[in-house]
Amino acid sequence: MEFIKLLEPITIRRLTVPNRMVMPSMGMHFTDQYEFNRRYQDFYRARAEGGVGLMIIGPVAIDRIGAGSWMPGLFEDRQVEEFRPFLAELHRGTRTVPGTQLFHAGRNATAPFFEGVPALAPSAVPSRLMKQMPRAMTWEDIETVKESFARSAVRARDAGFDFIEIIACTGYLISQFLSPVTNFRTDDYGGSFENRMRFGLEVFRKVREAVGPDTALGTRVAGNDFMDGGCTNREIALFCAEAEKAGIDAINVTGGWHETNVPQLTCHVPPGAYVYLARGVKDRVGIPVFASNRLGDPELAERVLRSGAADMVCLGRPLLADPDLPRKILEGRPEEIVRCIACQNCFDSIATGGAVCCALNPLMGREGEFRLEKAAVPKxxxxxxxxxxxxxxxxxxxxxxxxxxxxxxxxxxxxxxxxxxxxxxxxxxxxxxxxxxxxxxxxxxxxxxxxxxxxxxxxxxxxxxxxxxxxxxxMEIRVPGIDRPHVVGAWDVLRGRIADIGRRVVVVGGNAVGCETAEWIASQDIPDPETFAFLAYHGAETQEELQAILYRHRRQITVIDMVEKMAAGTGRASRWVLMKNLRLCGIELRPGAKLLEITDGAVIVEANGGKESIPADTVVMAVGSxxxxxxxxxxxxxxxxxxxxxxxxxxxxxxxxxxxxxxxxxxx
Ligand SMILES: Cc1cc2nc3c(=O)[nH]c(=O)nc-3n(C[C@H](O)[C@H](O)[C@H](O)COP(=O)(O)OP(=O)(O)OC[C@H]3O[C@@H](n4cnc5c(N)ncnc54)[C@H](O)[C@@H]3O)c2cc1C
Ligand SMILES: Cc1cc2nc3c(=O)[nH]c(=O)nc-3n(C[C@H](O)[C@H](O)[C@H](O)COP(=O)(O)O)c2cc1C
CATH class of the missing domain: 3.40.50.720 (NAD(P)-binding Rossmann-like Domain)
Structure with a gap:
């Protein structure tokens, strides 16, 4: 495929971006001092040298209350100098357009942990994500935060950023104002949708006024909150149309909120799944729209652009895995791209308190640490x-x-x-x-x-x-009955080596492999996505029946484990999706059940202080490696x-x- 659209320049306000590839903002956690340090610079330099069109550096804190010290800041004038020489170098040496994302997390900020003050939010609605109760913002707080956005934007402009994105997505401050789930205000900032939009639009206007007419401004929205009672794509598109009037020049459309139970990032999200959200916005605005999430396959990205659903595509994790992705497209060698597998190692590394690292790219975040030199003495x-x-x-x-x-x-x-x-x-x-x-x-x-x-x-x-x-x-374990013919290994099941899996299945071992094998066995009976789309397209089944077909399989599957926590080794960012899938497919989880014996048609376990027999035509062993x-x-x-x-x-x-x-x- 020829990558005609991906390589086409685009104009955002007065800014020309050399191609349609955007590196979206991603919190790398390379600092705990609000610093744009050497590590960040090495990281971003590699991506700019890789040829990405627009690189959104950040997120960047606009104040200490809305963020956490693990991101750089632009809330003090001196911080401008951390960015200025680096951005000048980028402008001199590459065609990449540097942008930044101004960040305020509202009730999801880590402020209380770092600053000892409550987080700010439209209303005092506790954050499920951060497990904290925020303080409802006063009008004075609202003015202060708007002012902080504006001042940080001016600093960003003065530092040399050509594009400034204001975050209004993912369940952060501006989206908290937009949503009736988190905004219970009875003043001018709550109630009707018009009122709920007010805060975000005032921020945009204030920033535009502060930076003047030359700087390109963007905002990033959740294409649909995917929260019960939250904003849908229709409301978000209306907000974007108002944002355009308030001086915004580009809209970056991602998936839903962090707190939703619809996966946003894991490998379960089909590539390009959220492009339709960008299209919903594009139908309502006349400014460039970026599509996001799982668009690392360049052929897919090119198709999205050709379809007109979006004007630019975000490549977040794909550029962690391979900073040279754009250059490989430009130079006609897309087959050399190291493809992101959405394994979520990047997110898991921050969930455990570290900096982001990529499973596939050992250099990511350590670009300045290694020299790929020839060995002095070849061996x-x-x-x-x-x-x-x-x-x-x-x-x-x-x-x-x-x-x-x-x-x-x-x-x-x-x-x-x-x-x-x-x-x-x-x-x-x-x-x-x-x-x-x-x-x-x-x-x-x-x-x-x-x-x-x-x-x-x-x-x-x-x-x-x-x-x-x-x-x-x-790993193998010795228990009576382990040599029976209906006992098989999980790896063999996953490799397709077991032709007959019975109706009643017991998986022994509730680690990641055991749980994923149970899910795989269930999935064998469920129509593939293409069949499902076909049935939906033709209205062959009722809405309810279609949903039921998606989860219905003919097996009775039980996963047993001695320990209490299933899939404990699966990273936090993916584990909840695996657990949800098991629940949806009706797979029974039996933690605290110790295998004692395998008989002809059952496994005998010790559970709840007694012995129990679980019927099993097939026993799948997944007890580790x-x-x-x-x-x-x-x-x-x-x-x-x-x-x-x-x-x-x-x-x-x-x-x-x-x-x-x-x-x-x-x-x-
Ligand atoms: C079902 C399953 C799901 C998994 N899911 C994930 C996941 O989601 N995320 C994740 O990060 N990891 C996952 N893993 C783990 C991951 O695959 C392993 O950690 C990784 O493959 C280890 O790589 P390795 O090269 O060390 O070993 P291996 O992948 O085991 O490769 C070792 C190779 O050595 C060969 N070999 C052995 N002896 C010899 C010999 N004497 N001479 C020549 N060749 C030999 C073997 O045939 C094999 O090809 C999963 C593993 C399984 C089984
Ligand atoms: C480690 C990590 C941190 C992120 N931090 C932010 C952020 O601060 N602001 C933001 O708008 N998006 C953030 N994102 C979301 C990405 O910008 C992007 O939308 C997401 O990774 C999906 O796109 P992808 O499939 O191309 O990676 C983050 C993603 C990752 C992996």
Missing amino acids: KIYVAGGGPAGMEFAAAAAGRGHDVTLFEKEDRLGGQIEPASSPPGKQAFGSVTADLERRLKPAGVRVRRKSPLTMAKIRRGKPDVLVVATGAVP RSVDGLAREVGREGLRVVTIGDAKSPRKIVDAIREGFEEAMKI
Whole structure:
């Protein structure tokens, strides 16, 4: 496909953006001091060099109460100087247009934790997200916040930003005013929709007045709050039409609020799912509209632009995974793009208090830390295992000039990525293998498939270094009945190796793999999305029946585990979706149930202080995995330099496998 629209320039007010790709604002958490530090600069420089058209740096705090110290700030004049030299450098060296997002989270701010004051909101409605009760804003507060937006906008302009976006989405302050779910005011700022729009529109007008006519202004809205009783796409589109009149030049349309129970970001969200929300807005405004969420596939992005649903496309996580995505399109090599799999590692890393990091791009957020230089002394390296760890190591080490041979015992590379990409919504994970494998040949790696690395081969080949990336295999447990023919492994189920799965299924092990396998089994009976769309399109079934068909399968599936928390190892950003899916599909979860025995037609468990029998035609074992590291121990005795990486070191995640592969390759 030719990327005609993606590469077309666009004018926003008086600003020319060289292409239609936008890097939206993403909180990277690289500071705890409101600083735009070196780490941010290295991160953004790499994306600008990668050729993105409009890069929205931020979010940036407009005051201390509406944010948290984990983002840069523009609430003091001195902060302008943190940005100015960097933006001047971007203007000199790249065609990327730098923008910023001015941020106020309202009741979802972390202010109380950092500043010791209550968060501000239109009304005192507790935040489910931050678990705090905000204070209802007085008219004086409203004036102060409007003033802070305006002052920060002027600072942003003076620092050299060409585009300023005001956040009005995701359940943050302006959207809290818009929504009847969070706005119970009885004054001019509450009640009718006209009143609820007032605060946002006053902010826009005040900012326009402050920055003057030359600066391009945008706002980011939730295309639909997806909150019971909240704003729908129709109201949001009306707000956008008013925003245009108030001096806004572009509208960035994302999905719903953080607090909604409709997934926004996980791999379960189909690519391009929320484009229709942008179109709803575009129908009501005459200014450029950006579509957002899961648009990293350039062919899809091009189709969206060609359809006229939006004028620009946001590439958030896709640019974390591959900063050079735009350049690869520009240079006609889109097949080299490292594709984001929406694994949510980026969000999970902040949920646990850290900075954002990307599972697929070990350099992300550490652009200034590593030099990809040739090794002083090239070494002969054998890599055992062609999973993500082994492939990342091999490509990175060969890229540094080492002589690398990769041995994989199976006929294909990828290791656990194959079963990992089976569960519903996770098909995109398959691209991890393809994207890593593609780098091997150009880097000069010799790949030996169907070739287990053995001691004999090592003795014959005499490498200087052995890298053990032999991954993990499913754990086995000994209980009476485990050898019965109806007991199967979860990985085999996910790999499609089990032809007959009975009607009554018990999955033993409620970790991520067990829960995802249960979901996969249920999904086998449910019509695929295309069939569902066909039925809906033709009105073949009633609305109610259609909904029921989506969840209805013929099996009785139970997941048992000794522990109390199911899918404990799944990151917070994805776990709730997995739990919701299990509930919707009627899968029974039995925490606190210990497997005692497997009989002909049941599993016997110890639960609630007694014994219980759960009927089972098929028993699926998902009791964890264990490292395969025998080679490392054997070779250790021969005095060879050995490096063990990925699951072979201890079973974990893709991010660990790829990081360790990359870091060890940088050290050797
Ligand atoms: C069902 C399932 C779902 C998962 N979901 C996720 C997820 O959502 N997110 C996430 O981050 N992680 C997930 N994981 C975990 C993730 O896939 C692993 O952490 C990752 O694949 C580990 O990479 P690795 O290269 O260390 O090992 P592996 O992927 O296990 O690869 C090891 C390779 O070594 C080969 N090998 C073994 N011995 C030899 C030998 N002697 N010689 C040559 N080759 C050998 C194996 O055949 C294999 O190809 C999931 C795993 C499974 C099974
Ligand atoms: C770690 C992270 C932080 C984010 N922070 C913000 C933010 O502060 N403001 C905002 O408007 N969107 C934020 N987003 C949402 C992204 O801008 C984008 O809309 C979302 O990731 C979906 O697009 P994508 O599928 O292209 O990544 C964030 C996303 C991520 C992954």
